[in-house]
Structure formats: C-alpha cells, structure tokens
Amino acid sequence: MKKKVISALSGLAVGVLASTVFFGNFSTPDTVSNASAKTDAEKVYVPFGEKDEYYLFASGGHSGQMFIYGVPSMRRIRTVPVFSPDSATGYGWDAHSKKMLGGYTWGDLHHPAFSETNGEYDGKYMFATDVANSRAAVMDLKTFTVKDIIEVPNTSGPHCAAFVTENTEYLFLPTRFSVPLGHQYASLDEYSEKYRGVMSAVTFNEKAQKLHIAYQVALPPWSYDLSDAGKKISKDWAVLTTYNTEEATTNLEINASQEDRDFIVLFNWKELENMVKEGKYDNVGGQKMIFPEKHKGGIYLVPVAKSPHGVDVTPDGKYFIASGKLAPLLTVFSFEKAFQAIEKKEFAGERNGIPILKYESVMEREVNPENALGPLHTQFDDKGMAYTTMFISSEVVKWNPETGEVLDRVPVQYSPGHAVAAEGDTVSPDGKYLVSLNKLAKDSYLSVGPSHPESMQLIDISGEKMKVIQSSPVDPEPHYGQMIKADKIKTVEVYPKDENHPNAVYNQKDARIVRKGNEVHVYGIAMRSKFIFDANAKRPDVIEVNEGDKVVVHLTNLDFDEDITHGFAINQYNLNMEIQPGQTNTIEFTADKPGTYPLYCTNFCSALHQEMTGYLLVKPKQ
Amino acid sequence: MAAAKLSVLSAALVGAAGGLLLLSLAFPWWGMNFIAPQYPEGLEIVVYPNKLEGDIEIINGLNHYIGMKPFSEESFPELGYLSYIVIAMAIAAFIVALTRSKSGLYVLIAVFLIGGALGIYDIHRWLVDFGTNLNDSAPIDIEPFVPPIFGENRIANFTTFSYFATGAYIVGVAFVCLLVPLWKERKK
Numbered sequence A: 001m002k003k004k005v006i007s008a009l010s011g012l013a014v015g016v017l018a019s020t021v022f023f024g025n026f027s028t029p030d031t032v033s034n035a036s037a038k039t040d041a042e043k044v045y046v047p048f049g050e051k052d053e054y055y056l057f058a059s060g061g062h063s064g065q066m067f068i069y070g071v072p073s074m075r076r077i078r079t080v081p082v083f084s085p086d087s088a089t090g091y092g093w094d095a096h097s098k099k100m101l102g103g104y105t106w107g108d109l110h111h112p113a114f115s116e117t118n119g120e121y122d123g124k125y126m127f128a129t130d131v132a133n134s135r136a137a138v139m140d141l142k143t144f145t146v147k148d149i150i151e152v153p154n155t156s157g158p159h160c161a162a163f164v165t166e167n168t169e170y171l172f173l174p175t176r177f178s179v180p181l182g183h184q185y186a187s188l189d190e191y192s193e194k195y196r197g198v199m200s201a202v203t204f205n206e207k208a209q210k211l212h213i214a215y216q217v218a219l220p221p222w223s224y225d226l227s228d229a230g231k232k233i234s235k236d237w238a239v240l241t242t243y244n245t246e247e248a249t250t251n252l253e254i255n256a257s258q259e260d261r262d263f264i265v266l267f268n269w270k271e272l273e274n275m276v277k278e279g280k281y282d283n284v285g286g287q288k289m290i291f292p293e294k295h296k297g298g299i300y301l302v303p304v305a306k307s308p309h310g311v312d313v314t315p316d317g318k319y320f321i322a323s324g325k326l327a328p329l330l331t332v333f334s335f336e337k338a339f340q341a342i343e344k345k346e347f348a349g350e351r352n353g354i355p356i357l358k359y360e361s362v363m364e365r366e367v368n369p370e371n372a373l374g375p376l377h378t379q380f381d382d383k384g385m386a387y388t389t390m391f392i393s394s395e396v397v398k399w400n401p402e403t404g405e406v407l408d409r410v411p412v413q414y415s416p417g418h419a420v421a422a423e424g425d426t427v428s429p430d431g432k433y434l435v436s437l438n439k440l441a442k443d444s445y446l447s448v449g450p451s452h453p454e455s456m457q458l459i460d461i462s463g464e465k466m467k468v469i470q471s472s473p474v475d476p477e478p479h480y481g482q483m484i485k486a487d488k489i490k491t492v493e494v495y496p497k498d499e500n501h502p503n504a505v506y507n508q509k510d511a512r513i514v515r516k517g518n519e520v521h522v523y524g525i526a527m528r529s530k531f532i533f534d535a536n537a538k539r540p541d542v543i544e545v546n547e548g549d550k551v552v553v554h555l556t557n558l559d560f561d562e563d564i565t566h567g568f569a570i571n572q573y574n575l576n577m578e579i580q581p582g583q584t585n586t587i588e589f590t591a592d593k594p595g596t597y598p599l600y601c602t603n604f605c606s607a608l609h610q611e612m613t614g615y616l617l618v619k620p621k622q
Numbered sequence B: 001m002a003a004a005k006l007s008v009l010s011a012a013l014v015g016a017a018g019g020l021l022l023l024s025l026a027f028p029w030w031g032m033n034f035i036a037p038q039y040p041e042g043l044e045i046v047v048y049p050n051k052l053e054g055d056i057e058i059i060n061g062l063n064h065y066i067g068m069k070p071f072s073e074e075s076f077p078e079l080g081y082l083s084y085i086v087i088a089m090a091i092a093a094f095i096v097a098l099t100r101s102k103s104g105l106y107v108l109i110a111v112f113l114i115g116g117a118l119g120i121y122d123i124h125r126w127l128v129d130f131g132t133n134l135n136d137s138a139p140i141d142i143e144p145f146v147p148p149i150f151g152e153n154r155i156a157n158f159t160t161f162s163y164f165a166t167g168a169y170i171v172g173v174a175f176v177c178l179l180v181p182l183w184k185e186r187k188k
C-alpha cells in the first residue's frame, strides 16, 4: 500500500516536472508581450497597407534638398529638391525650376519651418532657407514641389532662419555672416563700422505663391545662429541667439569665444512693422532697412552664456530657453520679466545703439545637468517637458522647464545637433516621438568607406523614460526637421485640368509645333506610352529644327492617373524634365548642336515605356 | 364601365411607377469595375441614362494597348435621348394613373418589356462592338472578347465586374409597380 502511494506520488512528481519542462514559462516578465507593452520592433513596424503616423521633413543641409521620412517607420519616402538641381525630377532643367535656381548649382538647406495658423502647423506650406547663397524657398505641400525662391540682398547665409510667426505673417531670416550692405568691398579692418548682420522679414503671398521681402533690419555685425518666434503672450516677439559679439574678423574659433556672455536679440516684429509703416527706415538698394541705432525701439539685447546655439520658446509662450554651447548651461528666460524690464526701462547700457536688459532681471532659472556638455537645441512634448540635445556628451536630456529638474537622459549615437519632436515647436506639441538628428554615424551602419552618412534616431517619449527605438541613416545633413501629423497634409494625386493654361494641351489631336522666326514652340502631350508633338505630322513624335533655333517644349501629361509620371529627356543635350500626372511642364534650349538626338521618357511609366521615344533632328546650318 | 377602370390603389401604383422612373434618372443604371494588381482600388465606368462617369480617360488610355476604340459620351448616341424616353414613359404612366385605363396599363407594360429588352440588347451590342472590333496594329494582341452584361470577366491583367446599378433597380421596382395592378385587376 505504502509502496503504491510512493510510486503514485513519484509518478505524479515526474509528470509535474515533465510538464513544467515542456510547457512551463521561464521567460522573464518583461519579455512577455502584451498589447500595452509593444516591443521596439513592433513600435516602428508599419505593415504594407498602413501608413506612418507622422511626416518628418528633415533638412538636407548641403545637398540643398529636403528629405521626407515617415515616423515611426523612419522610412525615407521622398527627396524633394529645393536649392540644388536634381536629375531624378529634372529640377533645375525645366523652365520654372531653372529660373528659380537662378544659375546656382548647390545650396545649403538649414532650418525648415511649416506655415502656421494660430501657432499650429496648418500643413499648407514649408519654408526653407539656403545658407550657401542667401535664398529662401517655399514648398507647396499639395504637390511637395517648390513654388518660389528668392535671393535675399544685403545678407549672407541666413543660418538663423527660418522661423515663422504664429499666423505666418512673417518668415524671418537673420544671418550667420555679416557683410557690408550691398555686398560691397570693405576692408575687414572696417568690420565694426561697415559690416552688418542684416535680418530680413519675408512675407508670403499665398494666392500668387510668391515670397517678398517686406523690410530688413541692419543688426550689429555679429553672427546670428538660431531663432524662434514667440507664442501666445509673446506672439508679437521673436528671439535670436548671437555669437562673435566680439566682432572678431579672423580665427573665430578662438577670437569669437573670448567674452563670457553673448546676447539674445529680443525683438517685437509688430513694432518693427509699425516703424516701417511710419517711414522709420532708410532705403538701401531698394530695401526698406531699419537701423536700430537710428530708428530706436522694438529691439533689445539679453545677455546669455557665451556662444549660444539654440533658443526655443516654450509651448505656452512664457519662456525662452537658450543653451550656451560652450558653457554647460541651459538658461530659462521669462518673457514676462523681459516685458516688465522693458517697460521700466531697466537697461544696463547699450550695444550698437540697442538697449541691453540685465541678465538677472530676465533670467528665470539656470539648469545645469551634471556632466552634460554642449546643449544645442530644445524641443517640447505635450506635457511641457523639454528635450535638449547635448552635442558634446552625445545625449538627449529630458527636463522640466518649470522646475529645472532633470528627469531622464538617453545616449544617442553620436553628437546630436538638433532634435525634432512631433509638432514640437508649436503651441501644442504631440509628445510621442522625438528624432535626434545626429551629426556622426561612425560605426552605426554597414561601412561605405571613410565618408559616412549621418544618423537619425527615433526616441519614444510617450513614457516617463525615453527609449531609442530606431536608427536610420540619412544623407548629409539634417540640421533641423519638422514633424507633422500625417493627416494635416492634403496632397493632390493629379494636377487638375486648367483650361486657362496657355501651354496645356488636353486633347492629343491639338498637339502642334508652331514656328515663330527662329523660335520653335512645341505644344505636345505625353501619355502611356508615347509623345505626340505634332498630331498631324507623318511622325508625331519627332521634333525637327534648324541649328541655332530656340526650342521651347511644352508637354502635358495626359495620364490623369495616380503615379503615372512621365519624363522627357534629349540625349546629349543634357536635358531632362519631369511631367507629373496632369501637369504641363516646359523646357527651353537652343539647338546649338546639329545632328540626330534620340529623346525618351525617363520616368518608367508603362509596359511600353521603352518604346516611349522619339527624335530631335537638328538640321545643320548651310 | 367601372370594371374597365383600374382600382384607386392600382392607379396609385402606376403613378408611383412613373415617379420611380423619373427618380431613376438621378442614379447610374449600369457600371463596370476594373481591378488589376496596379489598381487595387479599381477603375470604374458608371453609366447614367444621359452621361458617363468614372475613370473614362484612364480606361481609354489603357484600352489603346489592346486596340480598343476610345469611348466617350459622344460614342453612345443613346445617352442623348434615353432620358427623354424615360421621361415619356413616366408621363405615360401618369396618364394611365389619372385615366385609370386598363388597356393603357397593358400598353405600358408591353412598352416596358420591349424597352427593357432593347436596352439590354443595346448594352450587349456595344460590349460586342468594343470587345471584338480591336485594332489589329495594337501593341498587345488579345482574342476578341465580350464582357458579360452582368458578372465577372478577365481581360489581360484586369478582372472586370459588370453590374446593374441603383437606377436599374429603381426601374425594376417601377416595373413591379406595374405588374401588381395587372395581377390584381385580373383576379377580379
């Protein structure tokens, strides 16, 4: 009996053991996945058929382009050329973009900015500036194409741009380099007298889709680095950081880092606007120029830890946070305190005719996270928490601007410049995601030789603690980005017919070639899978001209169908353009090379795309 | 004499049939859906009594690869007069309803049957015309085909679904509105 019990018990024990071995759950609790705790991989996986939650517009730096990514997948969706030619889209070859580029073949796209309504991104336009050739551009987000580019006179390298005011009244372009007005020659010995760091106030006419310089401000000959527009109570104001207030003219690395303090320029753009209305400006080469030492008011200086980079306004508009990249210090300044000091005229002297506010009377608090070095730029989440990139200590620090308390830190690989949070510089940031725009990738990806890509790291900021959940290589070089909720952008899939378009041909039977003296105008069409330049010709897909003729080719894409883009290229004539669905596009050239040149569709459009060809025949001069 | 007239209810139904006929003009009668790997969302032709809607230009653009003639509202003269025929039928129905004429009802039903048969034959004729008169020089050679008036078919990478649309069903209900009095009056 006892034996039986023991054997029964031992049998049971073996059974329990065996079942535990085979069916037991030995995983630690945090690897057990459930709906509320997704793995990092699940957080960034966007299956086919679903779309990303946010668009990320990453500045392409010296590529002159804008990179469009999806968040959270961090997939690159599109490259939009802005300041440099792009053979993939014919940008810089078709007549409109060629004229916009104005002969420049590269650009340095720095800080992009969305159009805003009431301090929120409205998803209509994207603005960008070119540090290389002092230009500003506007991109229409219905088509993700650039509509206008202007070159800004009297200024050189608007690095400190672009930021827009709460209702896109202005796009401000302060400059990195000071130059003599009108780019005249002036000895560097006369730097302090003759050079100026001119800031431009640019307006955008939405109807005409044109940018326009409303006025300029001849700020002192310093370098202006970054900027932000005020919000809510500070909406009429804006802030800029400066460096080289030493006015050094050589070896800036050393000579522009001497003073313990540089300045934040605090200005009221409504007041400047009124000054212009009242005629308080000088005319400089056709521009209305405010000289602060002459036309007083509206501009103030706030001392700040030396050589600051970013200055960012909190979502509630109460504070602006400046980070001195050489002093390991974040300073929270109060707009309200600044307004009081201005009202009481509590000034500590002047620089270049501009009143200086006292640091102590504007400073709200100083924040100095232990061993954090090189604070560059700050973004915000939905709870008002701040996220600051630390270039030198290669990390992102989360902190509370109301208390100065440091809440979390996360290392990033490597050396972040800017960061961009979901709608992180608006009056109502979304939280959720932060992308750290890192300047160095080093060993992050498969090696492609000595020159590496940059790196963008996606950080989940939905919880108390930050978590890096994805890393994505990116071409040089994202300086700043803008992250917008995807449903705010309303694109068109085909260009609507415009019966008033003088160069459009909507019926293939109307395709024609018109000669005017030595000008040949082609009004043609592209459709799957042929070109028709002259519907009545023996060979409708041939353009025949005389050597020396000016040739203007207008082509309308008659495929009013999603993603059926055609291209038009002429061999050895160095010409290519894109014609998007329903679009009419134009390319102009002089037929200066006699001979026979095949032409073809460059954008794969159909099963018979290879057959979408024709000839340009250039008859030699007799 | 009274026996020769339709009952009030029957007359009302005939009148309703006339109203439904007019209503049907606001809706498409027939359509065809085209689905392909590249067009998972589908392309469609929607036929109203007086117009064509849908992705006509895209479908024409694709059809030229198999040598099919492009179609447009101009290629179907019926679209120019079909709605007048429907309006005339509706007016006839109203007259029958008002006069409560039994013989009028019989004529109306006969016209309805003939018209319906002609209509279906007409669609079929066009489908044959477009599907079989293919240009020999087209880049893609396919066997001539006749898509069904109703149901599924496959042409190259496209699966097509032909269907009667709301307007046709409204006309169907109108026809039932005519049949019910026919049956009711016979019983008497």
Ligand SMILES: [Cu+2]
Pocket: A527, A528, A529, A565, A566, A567, A601, A602, A603, A604, A605, A606, A609, A612
């Ligand atoms: Cu093509």
